[in-house]
Amino acid sequence: MTARADDELVTDLWLEGLExxxxxxxxxxxxxxxxxxxxxxxxxxxxxxxxxIRAQDFERILETxxxxxxxxxxxxxxxxxxxxxxxxxxxxxxxxxxxxxLDALIHEDEGRWSNAPDSWLTLDxxxxxxxxxxxxxxxxGPRSGQFFSRRGLxxxxxxxxxxEGVRIEVDLHPDMSLKARADGRRxxxxxxxxxxxxxxxxxxxTSFVATSSGCRNGMEAEIGDHCDRARQGACDTVVWPELTxxxxxxxxxxxxxxxxxxxxxxPPVVVAGSWHIQVGGSWKNLxxxxxxxxxxxxxxxxxxxxxxRTEEGAAAxxxxxDPHGAIHILAxxxxxxxxxxxxxxxxxxxxxxxxxxxxxxxxxxxPSMGREDTILAHRDLANHMKVAHGTxxxxxxxxxxxxxxxxxxxxxxxxxxxxxxxxTGYVLKAPHDPKALELEDLAERSNFTTFQRSEASRKSxxxxx
Numbered sequence: 001m002t003a004r005a006d007d008e009l010v011t012d013l014w015l016e017g018l019e020x021x022x023x024x025x026x027x028x029x030x031x032x033x034x035x036x037x038x039x040x041x042x043x044x045x046x047x048x049x050x051x052x053i054r055a056q057d058f059e060r061i062l063e064t065x066x067x068x069x070x071x072x073x074x075x076x077x078x079x080x081x082x083x084x085x086x087x088x089x090x091x092x093x094x095x096x097x098x099x100x101x102l103d104a105l106i107h108e109d110e111g112r113w114s115n116a117p118d119s120w121l122t123l124d125x126x127x128x129x130x131x132x133x134x135x136x137x138x139x140x141g142p143r144s145g146q147f148f149s150r151r152g153l154x155x156x157x158x159x160x161x162x163x164e165g166v167r168i169e170v171d172l173h174p175d176m177s178l179k180a181r182a183d184g185r186r187x188x189x190x191x192x193x194x195x196x197x198x199x200x201x202x203x204x205x206t207s208f209v210a211t212s213s214g215c216r217n218g219m220e221a222e223i224g225d226h227c228d229r230a231r232q233g234a235c236d237t238v239v240w241p242e243l244t245x246x247x248x249x250x251x252x253x254x255x256x257x258x259x260x261x262x263x264x265x266x267p268p269v270v271v272a273g274s275w276h277i278q279v280g281g282s283w284k285n286l287x288x289x290x291x292x293x294x295x296x297x298x299x300x301x302x303x304x305x306x307x308x309r310t311e312e313g314a315a316a317x318x319x320x321x322d323p324h325g326a327i328h329i330l331a332x333x334x335x336x337x338x339x340x341x342x343x344x345x346x347x348x349x350x351x352x353x354x355x356x357x358x359x360x361x362x363x364x365x366x367p368s369m370g371r372e373d374t375i376l377a378h379r380d381l382a383n384h385m386k387v388a389h390g391t392x393x394x395x396x397x398x399x400x401x402x403x404x405x406x407x408x409x410x411x412x413x414x415x416x417x418x419x420x421x422x423x424t425g426y427v428l429k430a431p432h433d434p435k436a437l438e439l440e441d442l443a444e445r446s447n448f449t450t451f452q453r454s455e456a457s458r459k460s461x462x463x464x465x
Contacts, residue, residue, distance in 0.1 A: 017046045037129035038122040040102040044158045063144045070100040107155035117170040128159040135390025163355045167326040175267040189235035190396040191226040192425040207320035209276040227256045233450035236264035241398035242369040245273035257294030267332045268292030282322045300328040302341035335362040342368040346377035368397035375426035383434040395428035
């Protein structure tokens with residue numbers, strides 16, 4: 001088969017998928033939110049599968065033209081159907097307009113969230129269509145030249161129920177009535193432990209589980225200090241690292257917040273450090289998400305096991321855990337927040353991107369533990385998600401196991417020099433441009449740091465069409 005014939009075959013197969021959506025009987029059903037959500041999800045799925053050789057055609061669609069055509073299409077949705085089949089790029093334009101029209105209709109019809117998130121499910125149960133405006137809208141609006149995953153939709157998110165065998169669970173934040181500050185920017189706190197020590201045992205000769213942890217000032221004292229600094233910094237989002245907080249430490253954290261809650265304008269999200277927990281006779285690496293009053297919102301877990309070496313040349317031990325089997329998303333009125341533990345946000349061992357990277361969310365919070373290569377892998381995936389969806393990523397990574405003469409001396413050192421050698425851990429601070437960060441930019445000597453996401457410079461912001 002010639003290259004041109006192969007090109008045409010790929011395009012023809014995509015057009016067949018598009019025609020199948022256009023022939024869906026739901027177009028003839030009475031107008032309803034659930035019908036529209038289902039049609040939108042099916043059309044969106046086809047457009048996501050647009051062959052790479054045609055994807056650039058979407059980038060050429062002017063945003064002014066797309067917006068004007070969408071307004072007209074809303075009034076004639078029932079007429080979108082059979083007719084002359086124009087070239088693929090024109091069909092793409094029509095499909096993009098129809099998608100935007102459905103997006104706008106759902107946005108106009110959506111009332112108060114009732115029975116959410118089940119009310120967001122499509123008729124076939126394959127997707128959530130969640131009424132949360134997309135990152136591109138919050139960043140000045142869609143622009144010509146942006147690709148489909150950034151500006152195909154404006155007002156709704158299409159989240160699959162399953163990705164590569166992993167369940168996607170959506171929960172609603174209990175504090176939906178809280179009003180966001182004008183700019184909607186969260187204030188983050190990343191908590192690390194000074195002179196952290198992890199005690200493990202080995203169920204087999206090649207596996208390990210965490211049994212206890214400690215730090216310079218004691219776990220309860222340091223967690224209390226973290227909470228005090230979170231309140232002083234007006235943090236609405238706090239993240240502790242992976243494998244640092246046993247159940248008694250999480251209980252202490254919850255009691256601290258119950259006694260003195262976080263005072264926030266945005267729905268607060270507190271991610272306790274994960275721990276190895278026995279569930280039904282097997283171990284899992286689990287973390288708890290609390291609200292600002294110390295009440296549990298959800299528990300999420302790790303899917304990818306990692307291998308631990310306590311020092312260079314030492315024996316390797318793999319986590320003795322069963323995969324959690326799910327990725328969790330927390331919805332507020334204005335954002336979707338996903339959670340991933342360490343390797344679930346950086347593992348490329350099978351040549352595939354991690355599941356969480358395929359989700360159209362605003363923010364990913366990552367408790368992590370590891371060395372330099374781990375935080376650099378987090379940085380790289382954060383860059384991919386920022387480009388693909390506009391997602392920001394926050395990582396709180398405990399520096400462990402320590403390298404001899406390196407990060408192990410960090411916390412105890414009074415040396416004022418900045419650098420990796422003296423790092424207590426690593427923090428990725430919701431950067432606008434993750435790829436620009438070097439290892440030294442990610443290293444942290446403090447046991448608590450407060451920050452907001454960085455913004456794009458005027459020089460790097462594309463102009464609107």
